[in-house]
Structure formats: structure tokens, C-alpha cells
Amino acid sequence: MTPAAGAPQGRRFSVAQLALLAPWVALVIGAWSTITDNSFLWHIRSGTLQIEEGTVLTADPFSFTRGGEEWVTQSWLVELLFGWAESVDDLSFVPLSILVVGGLTFLGIGVISYRFSKSASATAFVLVLGVLTLITFFVPRPVIYSYLLMVLVMMAWDRSESRWAVPLLFWIWASVHGSFVIGLAYVGLALVMHREWREVPKAFVAGLVTLFTAHGLGAVTFLFDFAESRDALQYLTEWRRPGLDDLIFIPYLGTLLFCVIGFARRKVPLQFLWLFVPFAVLGFTSVRALPPAWLGLLPVVSLSFVGLEIGTRAGLRQRLAAIYASFVLVMPFLLAEGATISEERFPTRAVSALEQVNTFHDDRVGGYLIWAEWPEQLVYIDDRAELYSDRMGEFVRVRRGDPEWRAVFERDGIQQALLANTEPLIRDLTDAGWDRAYTDQYFTVLRPMG
Numbered sequence: 527m528t529p530a531a532g533a534p535q536g537r538r539f540s541v542a543q544l545a546l547l548a549p550w551v552a553l554v555i556g557a558w559s560t561i562t563d564n565s566f567l568w569h570i571r572s573g574t575l576q577i578e579e580g581t582v583l584t585a586d587p588f589s590f591t592r593g594g595e596e597w598v599t600q601s602w603l604v605e606l607l608f609g610w611a612e613s614v615d616d617l618s619f620v621p622l623s624i625l626v627v628g629g630l631t632f633l634g635i636g637v638i639s640y641r642f643s644k645s646a647s648a649t650a651f652v653l654v655l656g657v658l659t660l661i662t663f664f665v666p667r668p669v670i671y672s673y674l675l676m677v678l679v680m681m682a683w684d685r686s687e688s689r690w691a692v693p694l695l696f697w698i699w700a701s702v703h704g705s706f707v708i709g710l711a712y713v714g715l716a717l718v719m720h721r722e723w724r725e726v727p728k729a730f731v732a733g734l735v736t737l738f739t740a741h742g743l744g745a746v747t748f749l750f751d752f753a754e755s756r757d758a759l760q761y762l763t764e765w766r767r768p769g770l771d772d773l774i775f776i777p778y779l780g781t782l783l784f785c786v787i788g789f790a791r792r793k794v795p796l797q798f799l800w801l802f803v804p805f806a807v808l809g810f811t812s813v814r815a816l817p818p819a820w821l822g823l824l825p826v827v828s829l830s831f832v833g834l835e836i837g838t839r840a841g842l843r844q845r846l847a848a849i850y851a852s853f854v855l856v857m858p859f860l861l862a863e864g865a866t867i868s869e870e871r872f873p874t875r876a877v878s879a880l881e882q883v884n885t886f887h888d889d890r891v892g893g894y895l896i897w898a899e900w901p902e903q904l905v906y907i908d909d910r911a912e913l914y915s916d917r918m919g920e921f922v923r924v925r926r927g928d929p930e931w932r933a934v935f936e937r938d939g940i941q942q943a944l945l946a947n948t949e950p951l952i953r954d955l956t957d958a959g960w961d962r963a964y965t966d967q968y969f970t971v972l973r974p975m976g
Contacts, residue, residue, distance in 0.1 A: 549632035549653055552661045557621035557628075560868040564893025565909050566608075566667040571896050572599055573609025582740045586913055588896045590884055590904040591938060597913050598741055598748045601668035603701035620666045620865035627674050628664045632656060634677035635821075639828040641684065648831030655784075655827065658777035659820045666865070669814075672703035676821050679709045683716060689728050693735045700736035700745045707749060708818045710736075711804065719800040751912045764814045778809050778816050781827050788830025795829075802826045867894075870968050873944055877903075879964030879971045883941040888925060891944055906938070927954040943972045 561567075568588065576582055576599065586597040599605060611619035632653060639652040664670050679695050682688045692713070699706035713729050716722075739745050768775040785802055788794040794802075805822030808815050867874055872894040882902055887895065892908030907914055907921055914921070924931040927950040934940070943960070945952055947970055955972050956962070964971040 549635075549657050549661075550629065552657050553625055553628040553632075553664065556661060556664055557624040558865070560866050561617070561620065561666065562868045562871045563665045563667055564872070564890040566665065566893075567897035568893045568908055568910075569601060569605050569668060570608045570612050571900055572602075573605035573607065574612070575609075576602060576606060577609050577613075584741075584744070586910075588900055588905055589892075589907070589913075591906055591917065592913050593904065595913065597910070598744045598751075600704050600741075600745065600748050601702055602740055603698065604668040604671055604703075617865045617867075624664055624666060624670070627670050631660075631670075631674045631677055634674070634681055635824060638677065638680055638684070638824055642825050642828035643832050645831065645833070648828060651831050652824070652828055655777055655781050656820065659781065660817050662774060663817050668703050669705070669817075672699065672705045673817055673821065675699040675702065676705075676709050676712070676818060680712065680821070680824065683713055686725075689725070692728065693732045696732045697735045697739060701739045704745075704749050705818055706736055708808070708822070712801075712822055715800050715804060719797050748912070764812070766813060767811065768809075768813050768816065772813075774813065774816070778820060781820060781823060782806055782809075784830045785823060785826045788826065788832075791830075793829055793832045794826055798826050798829065873969040874898075875966050876944060876964055876969040876971055880944065881942060881973070884939045885942040885944055886924070886935065886938075886940045887944040888946070888949075889921075891946075906940070925949065925951055927951050932958075941973065945970055945972070 571588070572583060575587060582602045583599045584596065586592045586595050611623075635656050636649050636653055639649045640646075643649060643652070660673070663673075675695055675698065679692060679699070682691045682695060696706055696709065699709060710729075710733050713732060717725055717729055736745055737743060741748070768778075770779070785794065785806070789796070789799075789802075801822060805819045808822065809819030869875070871890060873891055874894075877895070877899055880899070880903060884906070885895075885903070886906050889907050889909045892905040895903050895905050896908060907917065911918060920930070920934060924934050931951065931954065942963075943951070943955060947965070947968060952970055952972065959975050960972040961975045962970055963973045
């Protein structure tokens with residue numbers, strides 16, 4: 527018997543619904559990649575120390591160049607989680623954390639997109655754009671929790687009956703990452719866009735609670751200190767301005783193009799320019815700004831796809847739930863092995879040759895040394911730009927072999943260097959009489975002869 531026209535035909539997934547799997551496929555691949563993020567490693571040890579001391583850190587305990595100087599652990603809440611999880615089962619928690627946080631984030635993106643577009647096809651297109659834009663940023667560091675929190679804030683603020691949860695979300699966010707100010711900006715812009723002046727007190731309370739985390743006003747003063755470090759941030763790749771030829775920037779530019787087309791086709795009301803303009807500009811400020819900028823554009827790009835239908839079928843909500851539920855069920859079987867540290871990026875073998883003296887190294891090695899060798903080995907530098915702001919330029923010059931290295935080494939009492947084999951400074955040190963005490967495929971340890 528031939529089914530009637532328009533009747534559902536079987537239980538096969540449509541192309542659009544299958545596209546909803548894209549975030550999970552990308553997350554599973556990324557979750558089991560080797561760990562290359564040095565920031566994540568020092569965050570773990572920061573959590574360990576705070577658990578032992580029973581308080582948040584307010585001074586640097588990790589370096590011999592900045593030891594004891596004022597420093598705020600902005601991400602203290604996640605660091606506690608990292609420190610506890612490592613104590614339970616080393617680094618095996620890393621893949622699970624990426625899958626859970628990433629999966630919930632993309633699920634929230636799908637929910638928000640469907641709320642605005644009411645279309646499975648539009649939701650699928652938005653999720654694919656989201657994967658292309660965001661997936662490289664899902665590394666095991668506190669910032670990925672901020673993506674989830676922004677999605678949750680957007681979902682809660684979208685409905686008046688759930689806005690009671692927004693202050694709680696912002697308290698957590700302010701304890702997790704400094705990007706909570708971007709979430710506050712989204713709420714403020716949404717208020718202006720919809721002219722919901724009666725909701726201003728709720729937004730005010732959401733901002734006020736960020737002053738009552740473990741650091742109090744420190745959560746805000748940290749942001750000012752970080753802003754003052756803008757010159758130092760230019761030396762970190764993730765804080766550079768994205769170029770138009772950067773592959774990582776292309777999906778974001780595509781999102782902006784779809785938004786512009788949506789405005790031109792009148793699929794997006796002009797009032798959404800309140801969101802589009804600020805968040806579009808935000809994405810051009812730095813590579814690190816691309817994820818929150820893209821998330822802030824989510825309502826606009828979702829509306830831009832209104833009316834798009836490609837092979838969709840009825841029952842999207844049930845099937846979407848079934849797709850995600852199936853992955854939740856099989857996830858434990860995927861977690862057979864924990865994460866591994868990249869031997870190419872970190873000196874996993876070279877550390878055995880180190881003596882416990884003042885050592886020069888780069889920022890990524892610094893993060894690894896804090897995790898693997900602290901407190902026996904204090905570090906010269908790591909990627910905490912707000913702490914080393916006045917030393918970053920000097921560090922870059924010394925690293926490339928500038929003659930300034932002699933004065934810097936004398937001032938800081940450097941008696942050892944741990945360098946990647948590609949570093950120009952190795953040649954200058956050997957020419958100056960330093961001996962290669964150890965070398966392997968990726969790293970070299972040097973000490974002055976005699």
C-alpha cells in the first residue's frame with residue numbers, strides 16, 4: 527500500500543536531523559586528542575593548592591620571578607573541580623568533561639535556534655556553523671564552561687518565568703571566568719532591544735551578585751588588571767586579531783554574511799541590530815573573542831534561516847531527544863582511556879634532567895612545570911599575561927636570542943634553560959659556552975659549563 531501524501535514514512539532520520547549529530551562527532555574526536563593546553567595544566571595545580579589551603583589564592587605561588595605578588599584566581603570554582611578530579615583518577619576526567627560541557631552547550635544552541643527559527647533545517651544549519659566556529663575552542667580549560675553558561679543565560683533570559691535563575695548563573699559565571707561581563711552585556715542589549723524596562727532590576731541583581739564570589743571585588747578588579755595587560759596579550763597567539771585569511775575566522779564571517787542576508791530579506795527584525803552590531807564587532811577584536819561573539823549572534827543567525835526546510839519530518843523534539851540520549855548511553859563505553867599529554871608540546875621526558883635551580887623556559891613549558899614539578903621547581907613564566915605583563919616583551923626578545931638575554935639571565939639568576947629544539951636561543955647559549963646537558967627529539971636542557 528502506498529502511503530498517503532504528506533504522511534510520515536517510516537522512522538528514518540532526515541538529512542537535517544542527522545546533521546544535528548555534527549556537534550557530537552566533532553566533540554568525540556576532540557575529546558580524545560592529546561592535551562596541548564598549558565593553561566589547563568596550571569589551573570589543575572591551582573585547584574590542588576586551594577583545596578589544601580582551604581581558601582582561594584590571592585598571590586602567585588608558582589614563579590620565582592613574580593612569587594608573592596598579588597594575583598587573583600579568577601577561575602577558582604572550576605580549578606577546585608579540576609584539582610579534585612585529578613586527585614580521584616589523574617587526567618581521565620578530561621574527555622568526559624569536554625563531552626559533557628560541549629554536549630550541553632551544543633544542545634542549548636540547538637534549543638535556542640529552534641525557539642527562534644521553529645525549523646529543524648535551520649537548527650541543523652546553525653549547529654553546523656556552530657561546530658565549525660567553536661569546536662577548536664573546546665579544550666580542557668575553564669573558558670569552555672563560560673560558553674555553556676552564556677547559553678544557559680540566553681535560554682533563561684528568553685523566558686520571563688525562568689529569569690529568576692539568571693543571578694545564580696552569573697554568580698557561578700563570575701566564579702568561573704571573567705567573560706561574565708559579555709553575558710551581562712547580552713542581557714543589557716536584550717533589555718534595550720525589547721524595551722523591557724521593568725526587567726532592569728533583575729538585570730541589576732544579576733550584575734550585583736558577581737561582587738559576592740570568593741574574591742569579592744577582586745572578580746572585577748581582575749578585569750581591569752587584565753585590560754591593562756593589553757600590550758602583553760599581543761604576544762599570545764589566542765589574543766591576536768583574527769585575519770581575514772584565517773581558517774578559524776571563515777565560519778564566523780559566514781555567520782555574519784547569513785545575518786546580513788537575513789536582515790536584507792526581512793527575516794530578522796531591525797531591532798535585532800542591537801545584538802548584531804556589538805557582537806559582530808566583538809568577533810574582530812581577538813581570536814579568543816570569536817566564541818562569545820558567535821553565541822551572542824545566535825538569535826540573529828537563527829532568524830536568518832527562517833523558512834528553510836530541507837527534508838524535515840515531524841517529531842523533531844522527540845527525535846532530537848533520542849539522538850542525544852543515545853549518545854549519553856554509549857558515552858561510558860567511549861571512555862575506555864584517559865587523556866594523554868602531548869610529548870611534542872611539553873617536556874615530558876626532559877624534566878627528568880632538570881636541576882632545582884632558576885630555569886629559563888617559554889610560557890607553555892611554564893604551565894607544564896607548574897603541573898608536573900611544582901613546588902620543587904618554580905617557573906620563570908607561563909601564560910598568565912595579567913601577572914607578567916611588563917615582562918612579556920622582554921621574554922619574547924630573549925627567546926629569539928636578543929643580546930639582552932645576558933643581562934636578564936644575570937638579573938634573574940638563571941642557571942639552566944629548558945628550550946624546544948627550534949628555539950634560536952639555543953645557538954646563542956652554546957656559543958656563550960653553555961653545555962647541552964640533555965636533548966631528545968623535541969627539547970634540550972642547557973647549563974653553563976663549569
